Amino acid sequence: MTPAPAADAEPASREPPIAELLKIMARLRDPAGGCAWDLEQTFATIAPYTVEEAYEVADAIRRGAMGDLAEELGDLLLQVVFHAQMAREAGAFDFNDVVRGISAKMIRRHPHVFGDAEVRTAAEQTAAWEEIKAAERARKAQSGAKPAAGLLDDIAVTLPALTRASKLSRRAARVGFVWPHIEAILAKLREEVAELEAEVAAGDTAKAREELGDVLFVCANIARELDVDPEDALRETNAKFTRRFGYIERALAERGSSPEQSNLAEMDALWDEAKHAERPEEKV
Numbered sequence: 001m002t003p004a005p006a007a008d009a010e011p012a013s014r015e016p017p018i019a020e021l022l023k024i025m026a027r028l029r030d031p032a033g034g035c036a037w038d039l040e041q042t043f044a045t046i047a048p049y050t051v052e053e054a055y056e057v058a059d060a061i062r063r064g065a066m067g068d069l070a071e072e073l074g075d076l077l078l079q080v081v082f083h084a085q086m087a088r089e090a091g092a093f094d095f096n097d098v099v100r101g102i103s104a105k106m107i108r109r110h111p112h113v114f115g116d117a118e119v120r121t122a123a124e125q126t127a128a129w130e131e132i133k134a135a136e137r138a139r140k141a142q143s144g145a146k147p148a149a150g151l152l153d154d155i156a157v158t159l160p161a162l163t164r165a166s167k168l169s170r171r172a173a174r175v176g177f178v179w180p181h182i183e184a185i186l187a188k189l190r191e192e193v194a195e196l197e198a199e200v201a202a203g204d205t206a207k208a209r210e211e212l213g214d215v216l217f218v219c220a221n222i223a224r225e226l227d228v229d230p231e232d233a234l235r236e237t238n239a240k241f242t243r244r245f246g247y248i249e250r251a252l253a254e255r256g257s258s259p260e261q262s263n264l265a266e267m268d269a270l271w272d273e274a275k276h277a278e279r280p281e282e283k284v
């Protein structure tokens with residue numbers, strides 16, 4: 001026998017879940033009785049929330065929190081629905097256009113699955129994917145749908161700077177504009193660090209800022225050569241720093257002290273303790 005639903009359970013909907021969500025969003029944006037906050041939003045005001053939700057999805061994945069991931073994916077889906085609803089109101093496109101577009105793109109970019117092309121490895125698929133994307137850009141330029149673009153023009157400027165640096169260097173590397181090996185990149189890093197040191201010594205903050213950017217860009221190239229996501233690498237270091245500084249705070253608290261009451265020598269010694277606790281095989 002089927003148990004009766006709980007008294008506070010929501011009634012089951014006959015609508016497909018995505019159709020129900022689309023109706024909810026349309027109701028929120030309805031000028032006659034919708035939500036005042038939702039009605040005030042534009043593509044520009046919602047964009048930061050879209051980026052934030054994508055980061056929260058990534059964080060749930062990093063933590064291996066599947067329950068949180070399901071919720072965060074729902075939040076991210078809502079962002080897509082929100083943008084699609086605003087576009088529908090403007091007569092530009094709607095959610096179905098978004099779905100049809102990505103479906104067609106996936107079929108087009110996987111001819112080895114949906115066609116007769118042959119791809120044997122993930123590396124070959126990556127190369128084929130980029131070739132297909134380049135052909136798509138060329139067709140759009142020829143058709144007049146988009147003006148002719150340079151090789152790097154479609155890499156979004158709103159990406160985190162380190163991620164964009166990595167994408168820029170990867171795209172340029174595909175046409176041979178790349179250091180020949182990692183030793184050459186490391187030599188360039190030493191050169192840029194020396195230039196940064198010179199500007200710091202000269203007290204020229206503006207030029208030091210520029211040289212610091214050069215150092216970070218070279219670091220992104222090192223990440224590309226090592227096939228490492230620089231954002232992931234930096235996130236791990238941020239987490240490590242947070243963890244070890246927390247050790248310092250706890251150790252000082254046990255001594256009846258705090259970072260504000262401590263000094264660099266004491267905190268540095270505690271940092272070494274934290275490092276040794278994590279990696280006892282390493283000398284501190």
